[in-house]
Amino acid sequence: MKSKKSIIEAGVSTLQLEAQAILGLINNINDDFVKVVNLIIESKGRVIVTGIGKSAIIAQKIVATFNSTGTPAIFMHAADAIHGDLGMIQKDDIVICISKSGNTPEIKVLAPLLKQSGNTMIGMIGQLNSELAMQADLVLNTYVEKEACPHNLAPTTSTTAQLAMGDALAICLLHARDFNEQDFARYHPGGSLGKKLYLKTGDLALKNQKPSICADASVKDVIIEISQNRLGAVVVVDGNDILGIITDGDIRRMLEKYSDLTNIKASDLMNPNPKRIEKDLLALNALEIIKENNITQLLVTDAGSYFGIVHLHDLLQEGII
Structure with a gap:
């Protein structure tokens, strides 16, 4: 059993190292930091925050803080991104990649793909000579001298620095948006639990477009509308x-099945029995239907008539998941 003295010394040492690391970030609140804040404020899209390992956990917390203080954000795991989740990134979105080394295999693969998509990429990085730093449009420097771990291995000081930098960014955005107590109350009516109790599927559907097409529309028209x-x-x-x-x-299934698309119409491609939900039912009910049927879109109806669409990402963004 460790002595009381050794336990206290280890605890105090950890907090001192992490406090020093946070104070060391003050010099990194620089021109790039200001540019990042202004870029996000002026953006018409969302902030996608990604990372791997412990940095991914920090990314999730930063996303939660962004969303609760007026900055729309979505978490994207770096490993999942290169296996399909890149599809969640839209044209006007800004991506923040978090990595201590900036050289993990997943980040090395992901960074060039993000550059190709044309989205602005911000690196929150502990190594300025890394692959991610070279690929990033802007850099938030979260360098730390050492981890609190006595072996300098377990991410401790480095993740604390990332978390603190994320908080600094969120609070600057809050000030820039003039986000006040009334806004905070509107965004936190019981938190995610509150949303599960009051948020309706119709509320979510109204935020989306309402894509529609007639039964005899061509394949080209279908693809354009989607x-x-x-x-x-x-x-x-x-x-x-x-x-x-x-x-x-x-x-995709049509392209596998047919070689001649000339005479194919929308009615030939459609699923005639789509899952649907009434607009006055809870978003939580929509999530249950989506999960049960392994789908990503759910039709919203008003007394049986077409009202809109709820997407899985809508539920994710609202914190229902």
């Missing part, structure tokens, strides 16, 4: 009556 509305699907309608839904997956 691409323009960025929900991964289009609803086939007759007036306000729902005939079916066509998703990205349906388009």
